[in-house]
Amino acid sequence: MTHEYVKVDREGRCTIITINRPEAHNALNAACHTELESVFDKFALDDEQWVAIITGAGGKAFCAGHDLKQQAAGGGLTTPAKGFGGLTNRFDLAKPVIAAVNGVAMGGGFEIALACDIVVASENAVFALPEPRVGLAALAGGIQRLPREIGLKRAMGMMLTGRRVSAEEAFSLGLVNELVSGDVLAAARRWADEILACSxxxxxxxxxxxxxxxxxxxxxxxxxxxxxxxxxxxxxxxxxxxxxxxxxxxxxxxxxxx
Known part of the structure; x- marks a missing residue:
């Protein structure tokens, strides 16, 4: 199936999912949400695919969250039943998912990463839940997951201010498994290979x-x-x-x- 905003590659037992809206910093519009939900549905049901990697096209952004331009034009905040990007509410997915964060991971983009099992980030990655700065809240799991990941006070410090956290700080907080100075997708593939060496x-x-x-x-x-x-x-x-x-x-x- 051909997608407009999502690219899917299968490399052996590994499915690589790329959010492909670099001109919008890979922010998700309604169609992109639907495509991602469909892609993860297929991955979940495919017995030949054992691990997935999700990343963003280009070198600037993993995912900048909701497409606020769409919302400003009356497009609303509707997300699929399985959550932001078809992933954040997918609690029945036992297969591992790796986030290859190649730049900005804001709002829902950060929440996608929080919903993944392993996070590999480039040194230029930036993480934030800036929703309060635009009159919203982190409703795709950020409010629930971030305190569990880094503790209440640190999470409140991020969520109540919407401040940005560098890749280095995210690593020190335990949000990132590995910082990468080069090809972040290659590093994610290495993690996938280690997982695939296991049953x-x-x-x-x-x-x-x-x-x-x-x-x-x-x-x-x-x-x-x-x-x-x-x-x-x-x-x-x-x-x-x-x-x-x-x-x-x-x-x-x-x-x-x-």
């Missing part, structure tokens, strides 16, 4: 258990994790046999993803 069944089980565990006590998490769908699938999978066999015979495992 996709184990990766999904781990992600699901970690995210569910955030709202549970340690004891509750330990007792409940055995019944999580991805954990049950992992324990019953061919990969759960392949991994120990490969270790015992000192060979590289051939993961099936089932």
């Amino acid at each position: 996709p069944m184990s990766v999904r089980a781990t992600k699901e258990a970690v995210l569910r565990g955030l709202s549970r006590s340690v004891s509750e998490g330990l007792s409940e994790e055995w019944e999580y769908p991805s954990m049950r699938a992992m324990l019953a999978s061919a990969d759960a046999i392949e991994g120990p066999q490969a270790f015992a015979t000192k060979r590289k495992p051939n993961w099936k993803g089932r």
